Amino acid sequence: MAEMEKAIFAGGCFWCTEAVFKPMKGVTGVVSGYIGGESPNPTYHEVCTGTTGHAEAVEITFDPDTVSYDTLLDVFFATHDPTQLNRQGHDVGTQYRSGVFTLSDEQEAAARAAIGRAAEIWSGEIVTEVTPASTFHVGEDYHQDYFVNNPHQPYCQAVVAPKVAKARQKYAHLLA
Numbered sequence: 768m769a770e771m772e773k774a775i776f777a778g779g780c781f782w783c784t785e786a787v788f789k790p791m792k793g794v795t796g797v798v799s800g801y802i803g804g805e806s807p808n809p810t811y812h813e814v815c816t817g818t819t820g821h822a823e824a825v826e827i828t829f830d831p832d833t834v835s836y837d838t839l840l841d842v843f844f845a846t847h848d849p850t851q852l853n854r855q856g857h858d859v860g861t862q863y864r865s866g867v868f869t870l871s872d873e874q875e876a877a878a879r880a881a882i883g884r885a886a887e888i889w890s891g892e893i894v895t896e897v898t899p900a901s902t903f904h905v906g907e908d909y910h911q912d913y914f915v916n917n918p919h920q921p922y923c924q925a926v927v928a929p930k931v932a933k934a935r936q937k938y939a940h941l942l943a
Contacts, residue, residue: 769832771795774839775802775868775900777822778847779855783927784825786914787846787934792943793833798826799913800906802868809904817860824868826903834941836874840867840881842941846934849882850891856926868900875899 778784781799789797801809804821814821827839847855849865867878878897885893914927935942 769830771828772831772836773870774827774829774836774874775824775870775903776827776839776843777802777824777864777866777868778843778849779823779863779865780858780922780926781823781825781906781910782913782923783855783930784823784843784847785912786927786931787842788825788827788839789912789915790935790942791829791834791839791842791938792941793830794827794943795830796826796828798903798905799910800824800826801862801904803866803898803901811907811910814862815860817862819862821862821904822864822866823862823906824866824903826905836877837881838941840877841884842934842938843867844881844885844893844895845888845937846930848889849885849893849895850889852894865895867895867897868903869897870900 785797785799801821802824804819806819809819809821853861853864855863869875882893
């Protein structure tokens with residue numbers, strides 16, 4: 768068995784991103800949190816102001832023998848709009864930016880290659896940042912498994928559920 772690896776992606780609201788990756792084969796954990804900012808201990812309320820520089824992100828732990836980093840990247844680019852600068856739909860601000868936070872030179876090269884593949888399926892310019900990972904700050908407990916724990920919350924019904932349904936349909940073969 769291979770050693771577990773990590774990937775860190777920011778694709779708008781972390782509730783959506785977490786819900787897409789959590790049921791995938793080979794994914795052993797998904798944690799919602801914050802990355803890319805200056806504040807040493809960011810809170811959700813601070814990050815929501817857009818003034819800390821952090822993005823809402825997920826840290827994915829995965830078994831590379833079961834699911835590759837390249838596959839995770841392809842799912843990431845297909846399940847959010849990487850052409851929207853500092854926003855996803857009605858969620859607007861730098862905290863909702865598209866980003867791949869890399870943990871090695873190999874991940875950086877893979878992310879740049881994935882942007883090339885994503886450019887073939889999106890009509891606009893890909894604005895996803897590719898940045899070496901800084902400190903990942905785990906989000907508050909109530910953000911973890913948010914969609915699973917709050918499926919009837921209006922935002923989950925209107926935004927998360929359709930995104931998850933699309934991902935499940937397109938990537939059914941990757942689900943556990």
